Amino acid sequence: MADPLLEVRGLRKRFGGLVATDDVDLDAGEGETLAVIGPNGAGKTTLIAQLSGDLRPDAGVIRFAGEDVTRLDAPARSARGLARSFQITSVFRDFPALDNVALAVQAHAGHSFRFWRPAGADRALREPARLVLEQVGLGMRADVVAGVLAHGEQRQLEIAMALATRPRLLLLDEPMAGMGAEESQQMIRLLGTLKRAHTIVLVEHDMDAVFALADRIAVMVYGRVIAVGSPETIRASAEVRRAYLGEAS
């Protein structure tokens, strides 16, 4: 078997006395969708932040496409094809939706020491951005300032910004957080199409989404990965039921 696209070994992060990720080992193969589930405070967001470069791990190694990226910062990892979305919506609120995505395109179109041509009329940025907006279903909302978009639309915009960087790996932190039932269904459909062309690490509480999308599932509890396996094995695992799915049985 070829090396996995993402390889995590012994990843540890402490906040004072609290071990938020505790010796985490994880692999994600090319084209795979790996869901990470676990109760509140399990360390899922902390894991994503270390994978994206927003947090420095205290110990452990992160390999991406065969390269050790543990010491690289977030922009450098973005350049290598890692893209993240945030659990708490994080967009450029005072820019129109299209500008948000065009900025993500721009970040991957060479340096930005360009002082003269208006970026707002730069077709090399605007056209790819418009395509991505259409892909996530925001085509009609391109000119709306991001801060006044509906919550669900801002979540779609998050995905669009990640996609516009042409990533090799998408790190999605609860893309359905705070969404209504209908919006969630729409997001599941969107992720279902993205899944065909992308490797995804998906943190999600919505079990319908997880079982609809995941090829494999990792379960985190108190910073540790207690089980990894196919959706069927995870659903059947007594340990997982006790630790996490327990409330459903």
Next chain:
Amino acid sequence: MASRVRAVTAVAGAAALAAVPVVAAALQEPFYLDLVRRVMIFAIAAVSLDLILGYGGMVSFGHAAYLGIGAYAVAVPALHGVHSGWLQWPLAMGVSALAALVIGAISLRTSGVYFIMITLAFAQMLYYLGISIEAWGGDDGMRLARRSRFGGPVDLADPYVFYYVVLALLLAVLALGHRVIHARFGMVVRAARSNEARARAIGFSPFRYRLAAFVMAGAVCGLAGALLANQTEYVTPGFMHWTRSGDIMVMVILGGMGTFVGPVAGAVAFLLLENVLSAWTVHWQIILGPLLILVVLYARRGLWGAVSGGSLGRG
């Protein structure tokens, strides 16, 4: 439409500035020429600060440092008999840019209150340096024997010529600034102000873009300093005092951060108020203070924002 209102007001403002010398001559009040020229020089300084403060979110509390460096870059060569503006003015911009490069490279590693304090500390260091150099007049500064020389019809000794030179430079700074802020470069600087974590996540390293903006702002403020030396015909370390940095910042906030016309309007309002009120009482800032509080409370986008409405070209 808001953008239309802004465009019309901006053009009307430029026309009014162009008409000032004519009106001043007709009324035989050369004082107005002098006052408005001073206003425009400070407007250039305020616009340069707004580039980093309003658009970049970098609250530099030491911007007067470059005003002082620019002024000394005129007066020191003049002291040694070099009066050519072709040398003095590029020197003012170059040395200011260099100082901004050093100050920015260190300060921009911090943020928030630390950034404010470090930029303030650097400016005060330069202020005390100015005081300590006896050869340059120390505390008293020095007189400028003659204004910068350019040759041909550009004779700054002629108050009208000097006025139009300043006006042309102000308009050029506004036009160039507008280009830069809407180009890819400006987009990165504004995006990093809007949401730094997001900017980094999509792949930008904001530091070098901020530093470049910081250097550009320093260079433009250095030019304002060169103009100010010619305006007052003397230079003192007082040009760099932290209260002067505060004045420039007040102009930006009063007029409206993150706009180009705002700082110009702020400089007009600030210096006119100073002029009118200080004739009344030396404690004129007692009146300015509450006024500023009112603006901050009720017109968050400053005077210009209150007049023009709209999104102030931020988006």
